[in-house]
Amino acid sequence: GAGVSQSPSNKVTEKGKDVELRCDPISGHTALYWYRQSLGQGLEFLIYFQGNSAPDKSGLPSDRFSAERTGGSVSTLTIQRTQQEDSAVYLCASSLDPFTDTQYFGPGTRLTVL
Amino acid sequence: AQKVTQAQTEISVVEKEDVTLDCVYETRDTTYYLFWYKQPPSGELVFLIRRNSFDEQNEISGRYSWNFQKSTSSFNFTITASQVVDSAVYFCALSGISGAGSYQLTFGKGTKLSVIP
Numbered sequence: 001g002a003g004v005s006q007s008p009s010n011k012v013t014e015k016g017k018d019v020e021l022r023c024d025p026i027s028g029h030t031a032l033y034w035y036r037q038s039l040g041q042g043l044e045f046l047i048y049f050q051g052n053s054a055p056d057k058s059g060l061p062s063d064r065f066s067a068e069r070t071g072g073s074v075s076t077l078t079i080q081r082t083q084q085e086d087s088a089v090y091l092c093a094s095s096l097d098p099f100t101d102t103q104y105f106g107p108g109t110r111l112t113v114l
Numbered sequence: 115a116q117k118v119t120q121a122q123t124e125i126s127v128v129e130k131e132d133v134t135l136d137c138v139y140e141t142r143d144t145t146y147y148l149f150w151y152k153q154p155p156s157g158e159l160v161f162l163i164r165r166n167s168f169d170e171q172n173e174i175s176g177r178y179s180w181n182f183q184k185s186t187s188s189f190n191f192t193i194t195a196s197q198v199v200d201s202a203v204y205f206c207a208l209s210g211i212s213g214a215g216s217y218q219l220t221f222g223k224g225t226k227l228s229v230i231p
Contacts, residue, residue: 033218035219042221042222042223042224043205043207043219045218045219045220048217048218056218089157091159093219095217098217099147099209099211099217102149102161102164103149103161103209103219104161105159105161106158107156107157107158108157
């Protein structure tokens with residue numbers, strides 16, 4: 001079946017602009033995660049969704065970052081007033097069950113802030 | 115707090131050599147899962163194996179094998195008879211219940227494996 005998909009695959013933006021990153025999880029997966037991968041920080045957790053609710057937003061680095069999930073499926077990560085330090089690969093993962101199941105990752109969105 | 119340490123930043127081996135990637139973890143959870151993921155140059159994280167904290171049996175899958183030892187908090191990964199296609203960054207990860215009820219993965223920094231033909 002189809003895996004996790006993310007769009008766009010690459011995004012180049014200017015400092016101060018807002019960006020939206022999209023994640024389509026594997027069908028039927030109730031848990032959805034966003035991570036960020038950067039050279040300096042490695043792989044960092046950002047936010048976790050169970051259904052449409054986000055019980056854990058502890059990884060969001062600032063209030064410029066927000067995310068939502070609708071219909072228990074698609075999720076959008078929004079970064080407002082982008083900064084150069086936001087440049088990274090943003091990865092989305094989903095799992096059937098939040099604890100006992102494996103998280104499967106999408107191909108990521110490479111964000112470059114000029 | 116959870117922590118995963120992959121002390122080897124980069125490893126180079128000649129094709130057909132065996133190589134072991136080390137992973138040491140820290141957690142206060144009694145129930146947890148350990149994972150290995152592979153990230154080839156294409157960039158996508160590919161799941162390799164999951165092991166729960168109650169199952170210390172070693173596992174072999176083709177040329178891959180994993181050694182889980184709770185006594186030393188280690189979950190090492192061995193590739194036998196390495197091939198060029200094994201060249202990638204390998205991540206060890208740990209999941210447990212965070213204070214917010216999440217099951218986020220805590221990743222090590224990764225080990226970059228280069229297999230030289």
